[in-house]
Amino acid sequence: MLIWAHGLWGSPNGSKVTAIRESGIEVISPDFNNMELEERIEILNELVSKEEVVLAGSSYGGLACALVAQQQPKQVKGMLLLAPALHLPESPNDDPEKLIAPNNFPISIIHSVTDEIVPVSASKD
Incomplete structure (x- = not known):
């Protein structure tokens, strides 16, 4: 099962999650519009705890x-x-590197060098 979490101005039926669904992958995409980070985390934690x-x-x-x-x-x-x-x-964690390592599962980060909202340096650090 894949759980998709859209961005701040995204949608549970946006182009990215639609492409994932069309590829045949089973995906859950909650609607996080108008929710603070804590609410998003609570919903994701509930979904992740099931499987x-x-x-x-x-x-x-x-x-x-x-x-x-x-x-x-x-x-x-x-x-x-x-x-x-x-x-x-x-973010409740002052060190972004601690958010992604060390873990016992694979992590892939994709980030455009032309991103005007989240600078690519945020993924390089």
Whole structure:
């Protein structure tokens, strides 16, 4: 099972998750619109606690995925982060590197060098 966490201005039916669904992957994509980070984490934690999953998230959703994976690492089989917003002031973790390592599951980060919202340096650090 893949859980998709959209970004701050994203949608549970946006182009990224639609492409994932069309490829035949079973995916759950909660609607996080108008929710603070803590609410997103609570919903993701509930979903992750039910079965082993792959977490995937974009921007703000990537931050939520990384925090949930840190809280429930035994339930996470892998994580894909697209332009993750790991350096936000509201992140409860002061060190973004601690959000993604060390873990016992594969992690892939994809980030465009032309991203105008989340600088690519946020993924390089």
